[in-house]
Amino acid sequence: MSNSAPTYDVIAIGNAIVDIIAACSDDDIAALGLNRGGMTLVDADGADTLYAAMGQATEKSGGSAANTLAGLAQLDTKCAFIGQVANDQFGEVFAHDIRAAGITFETPMRDAEPPTGRCLIFVTPDGERTMNTFLGAGQFLPAAALDEDLIASAAILYLEGYLWDPEEPRRAMRRAIDVARAAGRKVAFTASESFVIDRHGDDFRAMIDDGVIDILFVNESELATLTGEDDFETGFTALAAKVPVLVATRSADGAVASANGERASVEAEPVAKVIDTTGAGDQFAAGFLSGHAKGEPLERCLKRGAIAAAEVISHYGPRPETDMMALMAEKL
Template structure:
């Protein structure tokens, strides 16, 4: 039960990869020449990250990571947010910390000392190549982010947020996985909600048993998946069959289907919305992250499920209309105009 004696200080606190997004446009031929997986997300080591960074053209550098991008969208929508994630005490760590705080997100996780060795890795980065059709090819060096220890958690901070939002990408390395399990225990003990985004099908391939167990044990209150992630999670090729199977087990299920819109289910009720029209898709980076931001901005206010979906669709459409994974307009004004 919610702790009515201690109302939440934050609407959403997120735990995720603390990485710097480095985004550059490229030609289709560059994807092939560099041996990249078009439209996918590939994990890199430090040497691979340095190689690709040297091959990039002019780029923008901002604090990133899936959950951090969602919080940036939420902050733009007037939601009180805090972030927990691990950076190193280096140049990219300073970029991340300054950038995320500049958009109004509280971030106080201590930096990890670094000496350049494998034991003390530098701040992570995601090298994103965007082709002329707007498709993004992501190549991620997790760096210090995968060493977030449970000891770095501010448990009072976690208990002070109405919603704890967890990034599936960070479930892969062992140390932050233990930290997130502890954070779930803290949030649930405080009567708070736990939201989880699956992040990518390959994460489910590796940790699907964990995710299914958490769903069965009632540890996830709000689950975000896209169509392919849902199929991987359930083994169901039919979207409706997979959706209904999971919807029966989580209080709120949100499933996005790209240009075919999005569906949500809660309390036995189901809603869906169409995708918002976009004049030109420029860059799909962050579409799922901003959909989650739009949805949660409404959910935190107790808005109807269809309205929350509509908010998600508006936020996703805005972010794919320009380069970068975060809003580039006044989102509160845009929501007021569209809703």
């Protein structure tokens, strides 16, 4: 494949999921035995049980990488998505929503069981989200479903750590990395959650050591899990020496990034009230990548990320509900 000029800014591979979001109390979290503030994988029966226990809910297309693309698409960034849905009602909802956002999505639907994935999200009064994910059809994304020409046409391949867990999409993502690197493109990776690193940290560390990852997104907890260092500065410095671009978010303490020896930081954007932290990391990545794809300075990329994250935690749901171009023009 040639190293011709890219026709897409970002192509992402991730879980194709419909988010089901409901408010709950701290007592509800305890009674259901949920991992407060974390993400837990559940089977189909577990998803049905939790769905029945939910109060009034909002259903919106989600999935970490797809959420990031939804933010990027609003920021004048040309995007494409690869992910597996089933030929069912939720699959149709997901496909409609992502295409309506202006994102290319052409992965063939799967006719066999299991159904399209869904994430049941319980939001406590402090805005913290507790996610319980049934991956469904998403965990059966085969390498054969990849459009390799499409992957090679994007400047950045963005991969979701959550999808590294199932074997079939893990093989697909490894193939996508090979295709992207052969085309001279960058590979971005989001660690997604510490439990994913617990299970696949050796894979991630090997890819970092081999120079496969060009841009890495982690939060404080993931950084500690990945490096084995409880001290943020020690872990960040060690990892920054191995990754061309490292971005570490720190919730209310803002974010830090390094790029080829340069370091920058940004404070968290003020928010009148935190409603729902679902998608905060996804939208931070969207804001950052929207600047990075256009060659903006590191600190400005971080600022974009902070603005995007602040917008999404001010309402329910993991995707922007504001004119993001106008918001960036106002805040930058």
